Amino acid sequence: MKVSKEQAEQNRKALLEAASRLYREHGFDGVGVAQIAREAGLTHGSLYGHFQSKDHYAAEACAHAFVKGVELLGQVEAGDDAALAGFFQHYLSEAHRDAVSDGCPIAALATDAARKDGPVGETMTRGIETYVELFTERFAKDENVRERAMTTLSMLVGGLILSRASAASNAALSQQLLTSVLQALGAPRA
Amino acid sequence: MKVSKEQAEQNRKALLEAASRLYREHGFDGVGVAQIAREAGLTHGSLYGHFQSKDHYAAEACAHAFVKGVELLGQVEAGDDAALAGFFQHYLSEAHRDAVSDGCPIAALATDAARKDGPVGETMTRGIETYVELFTERFAKDENVRERAMTTLSMLVGGLILSRASAASNAALSQQLLTSVLQALGAPRA
């Protein structure tokens, strides 16, 4: 049955929120639209009133997943090295490692996104470029800021991915990966 | 019908080779056993004579995917900085970026492996530890070699993943990611 416009908008947001969490946790191919809609309190049929296809849905869910992290990094003032170190510490924390469904969409979905062509890949690429720009703005100015931003993002994402992959089978290795990268980025141990 | 033992062993290898390529390219959830068996010139039923389940099959395919890279890095003599730089150059080349199905299984499958518990996750973890050890052995000895090995692997894997994710939508960004990480690792541009 029809619902109010406010309710419909709220339902759309619930669909995106559920998808952004479940896709990060299980990958784009690891969870079906029916299960996501159920998690959002709706039925799968309703999805196609809001989104053109699973691919477009996944792309919007991916964009939604970027909001939180970009906001967090955006709050760091340019030149505030302590605040930036705090961001690194959070990114490379066990808490972030263990909370895939609420964490960085690059670490969770970049490999998946690289396999798709279409809206998902474009959204991921825009997200990566956004992070590179945010780091560039926040680093002390020198001739290689953008390069440094790229290597920093590579270390963060790479370190988190490796730490997650080894967490279940080798807790010590997983932990060492986090602290090694954190130290290399010049931040003290948490 | 029955085949000779030699042929059976050859078929098993063909199944692993096809799986290691197709899983790297499409992910563990992105391709079915029937398609892989077809690629290997067999039917899907034959799989279960060689492997216990898809998960065990995937784990062996993953282990198979590690062989080439580990061999390549193993050929680098300890202390031979030029040879090590050559390895970095290859790892961060456009050729490696564009050849996922023949490339590093960590960059291709670590995120997928982190989502599975069971033999696949264990194989991936062992592969990561192997790479860390190989780098550790090949770096000039100082008190933080293992930490340096971990940050190096994080940068390589992270940089390659980001470069692949952005390749289709932003070729310039994808290229800059490779060269930035390569320079940060102290290797000259190719």
Place this chain on the structure above:
DNA sequence: TGTACATCAGTGAACGCGCGTTCACTGATGTAC
């Protein structure tokens, strides 16, 4: 403000399809004599 009705968000059955796995069967291999 009250009533009649067009709109349309959401429902759930149905579609064709591919998934992982099983198993009765086939027929070449390779062993026993």
Place this chain on the structure above:
DNA sequence: TGTACATCAGTGAACGCGCGTTCACTGATGTAC
């Protein structure tokens, strides 16, 4: 070396299941009068 036959690697139909997507239908919303 030649023959009879047990072994077993590989085949392909079949299983139940979940996938993405469509669509006739429902019934509350919100508009026109």
